[in-house]
Amino acid sequence: MWPLCHTRFVQWKRLGTIALSVSFAGTTLVACGESIPIPDAAAFCEELRNNRSAIVSGTISSELEMTTTLELYRRLDALAPLAVSQEWAVVLNAIETANTVVPGDQDGVQRVAAAAYQSEAAALAIAEWAMASCEVDLGPVTTLVPHDAPEPAKPVGAEN
Numbered sequence: 001m002w003p004l005c006h007t008r009f010v011q012w013k014r015l016g017t018i019a020l021s022v023s024f025a026g027t028t029l030v031a032c033g034e035s036i037p038i039p040d041a042a043a044f045c046e047e048l049r050n051n052r053s054a055i056v057s058g059t060i061s062s063e064l065e066m067t068t069t070l071e072l073y074r075r076l077d078a079l080a081p082l083a084v085s086q087e088w089a090v091v092l093n094a095i096e097t098a099n100t101v102v103p104g105d106q107d108g109v110q111r112v113a114a115a116a117y118q119s120e121a122a123a124l125a126i127a128e129w130a131m132a133s134c135e136v137d138l139g140p141v142t143t144l145v146p147h148d149a150p151e152p153a154k155p156v157g158a159e160n
Helices: 001-032 039-052 050-059 064-078 087-100 106-134
Strands: none
Touching: 039 050, 039 064, 039 106, 050 064, 064 087, 087 106
16 A cells, blocks of 8 residues: 555655646746736826826827827726726727828728727716826817717606
8 A cells, every 4th residue: 555655645746846836937937027917096097197288188290199199098008997997998999090090091081080989988988087086187078979968858748
């Protein structure tokens, strides 16, 4: 019985050593690689405060400004808290879409217009959240389509 138990013990010990080595190697690779961004509401708010004018201005007139804007919005996307992360991703997508358009390409212009329309509600939600949670005013947010909640319908014969 002893040799069989001893053999199994040695096998388990080897498996344990291998598992520990693989785990250590995996941890080391992750630690040496790029850090994985973690949503951080405080850091997100700080970035909004520090870059408010760049976010609100909305004027991009050169390739350098587009690159800088994309970097800022991607950094904010990585930090965006769950409360607005989906909305921020929509806004980032609109800017990335705008970056792909070739002047004069009507299909590209239409893609940018569609992305802009789709991002309006998200931009409003982000502005409201930023004001309530960060005390950062990103407004006024200009939209082409009204996004106010519609008034509920009144039953026929109800008093006005």
